[in-house]
Amino acid sequence: MRTLSVGVLAAFAMLSMGCERKVASAYSCPHPDWAHVDHEGHSDPCHVVKPPAPEPEPCPGDCLPIGPAGFRREPLLLWTGDASSVDPGCPDHAKGEYWTGNTGLVASPDCPLCTCGPSECVLPVGIAASPGQVCGGPFTDLLAPEPWDGSCTSPMTVDPGTFGSVVIPPPMASACEVVEVPPPPKAGGDFSWTTRARACDGLVQGRCDASDLMCSPTAKPPPPGFQQCIAYTDPVDEVALPTCPEAYPEQLVFYADVDDQRKCTPCECDEPLGNACIARVSVFQDPTCGGQPMPLFENYAIGLGDGVSCIAAMGGSSLGAFSASWGVNEPGACAPSGGQPYGEAIPAKPKVFCCQPVATE
């Protein structure tokens, strides 16, 4: 009976041992630290339990929807303001300057004012000696220095008997000089903008309640004038701008550059008008324009627009010098043309932002 009881007790012991989970231990580290426990007080001899990351603090900024496909994932703080106003710069909590641009291009056509200088009377370039009495060739040219003020000049002496007449060309009117009066310089350069934009980003650590929300720097003032936006990052087609998501309904387009195709027609001056030019030409036998021997002729008047004059010379006379003076010297004028703008300046490098309304207090 006793043997039977011991056997039954042993059987119960065996069964009870079989019911509970028995555990043998193995270790991944060669030298377990038996005393080490994890953050919950459980044995961790191989230091395999990493302490959990501390629960992040609630987002100190704004929890915002992340940007959809095609847009920058992280929201930005966008400031827009009048170009003439003071730019507040990026706020301290979003120091990173992501992008700057403008809109409202003002590019007036700035071409120079075209004017023309006077058209001066110009003395004949010289005279010519002709062997015959009626100014037939071959001619012997006696050219005045250039420029010539009409004073006595003796390029050469033509001996007696070698010429029978003297050719005198008429005075001329010089072309008008083109004068371009540049437009007054502008403080902002060749063009200006009416509105300026500045996108700022920053890092804010914090917990948001939904996985599709991102903790972002707040847009609330100070400083005022900022709004939460997402930037479109794909290439912009200005004909078909991207659709803004519901969370950022306001679409704003700014430009980073200008494609300036403006040009001006060149300034020109028309033919001179109104000149009154009469030259008085004297031709001497004396190479110094003296009275002895007797001059061939003195103060022969020839005007602008006249034909070439032919004056017969006395027989046996020589040709030593000539001089000229103005009988009438009234400059003419020219009508200016050109200086007209064509082409235009267009904004370039567009950037699309989809924004929430400007934050208020």
Next chain:
Amino acid sequence: MKAVQFLSVGASGLVLFAVSQALAADPTKDRDPGDQIFYPTPIAFEVGPAVQIGGPHPYPISVGGRVGMHGRIHRYFSLGGDVTFVQTVRKAEVFGAPVGGSHFRIGARVCTHAKMMFFCLAGAMAGMTVVSANNIASGGFPNDVHFLPMLGIGAELRLNDWFAIKPMMEGGPMIGVPVTMVDNQPERVYEPFPLFGTLSINFAITLPTMLKPGEKPQ
């Protein structure tokens, strides 16, 4: 280490074989009338190498040896007991820890014999050690104790009255076998497949009894 165990067990079997052959020579030959003689009994000592498939460790092959006694109680039945010790061939990595170890058991069996074949019903109480990264750690007695009900089949290749070779396969479920927890982390637990099997080749030496002249064996 395991190979040395295997060879040593095998060598001891060969020595016993030689001794039994010597004893098997005609025991009455050239004996004096006053000499005592050895006569075989129904009890045999068994020893031999063993290979285990499965077990409590993650690596599925272990080698070792078996030592036992066996007694024939009837023409068709026998009783026996043995001790088996095996060691995993190498360690297997579990949750980053190299895990190996030994598995040992002490058991009893009852067998029924049919000609040279025998079939056994056995039960064993087992223990284990776990070897990991340069450490030996086990659940410790009695925590690592588990139970092994087994069925076995074998053959008895009798060479003579004193010696037999007995290849044997036995196996069964492991009841209450410990799981192996790595680094004391409850989520890093290896649970062994609950079935195992052992193949052993046993060298059986029949234990002798001494008969005085004129004494008849029982």
